[in-house]
Amino acid sequence: MRPLLFAILMLLTASATAAIYKWVDKDGKVHYSDSPIENAQAVEFKSNTENQIKLPPPVVRESAPKEPKQVGDIYQMRITSPSEEETIRDNNGNITIIGSITPDLAKNHVLVLLMDGQVTGAAQLTPVFNLENVDRGEHIFEIRALAQNGKQLASTPPRTVFLHRATINAVPRPTPRGN
Incomplete structure (x- = not known):
């Protein structure tokens, strides 16, 4: 059962990378859609238009040194x-x-x-x-x-x-x- 579910999920994610289409209506307005429409052109995005977030590497902090006894801890x-x-x-x-x-x-x-x-x-x-x-x-x-x-x-x-x-x-x- 699990392998079948995994295969279905993989097919769905592959189809999720659909193309974007662009067309201009009779009033001159530009429209975008993920489904093809008559006279629509597929849009190719350049690599510099994609969102790319680069996170800094995580900072690993060593455990803090033990604090000296606080006021009131001794007596x-x-x-x-x-x-x-x-x-x-x-x-x-x-x-x-x-x-x-x-x-x-x-x-x-x-x-x-x-x-x-x-x-x-x-x-x-x-x-x-x-x-x-x-x-x-x-x-x-x-x-x-x-x-x-x-x-x-x-x-x-x-x-x-x-x-x-x-x-x-x-x-x-x-x-x-x-x-």
Whole structure:
């Protein structure tokens, strides 16, 4: 069955290369057709009128070299305390930020704490940061792991914390005395 189908398809493709005919009608218009008409002439095409598309050879690209580990691939980090949007009440403005890091920090890597986008304090090896005399209000904290050259290796998601402090300039109010 397949050889017969193949033979029929080959005959159909051979007939597909039919000639083109040209004729001029009584009004002087030129017409073209693939079927012969009375007074039509077969048109011979020159090789330069045929569409010839030459594609450039395909470019074979070798597999790209492996990229170095991206930011966040080396360590998994998060802030464990205080919790997100926690309100801390401390009149001295003391806040302790505690983070976790997996795996353990390498010897040549350090941690820094960012408060409101600015590095706070010196770099250290432990993910526990004690801050003193922090202004009251909303603060955003982030811990980053850095290489010796300062390249960021990983970071925690930002953590928003609110600090409430009593006002230093508060005017004392008189307390009513009972009779």
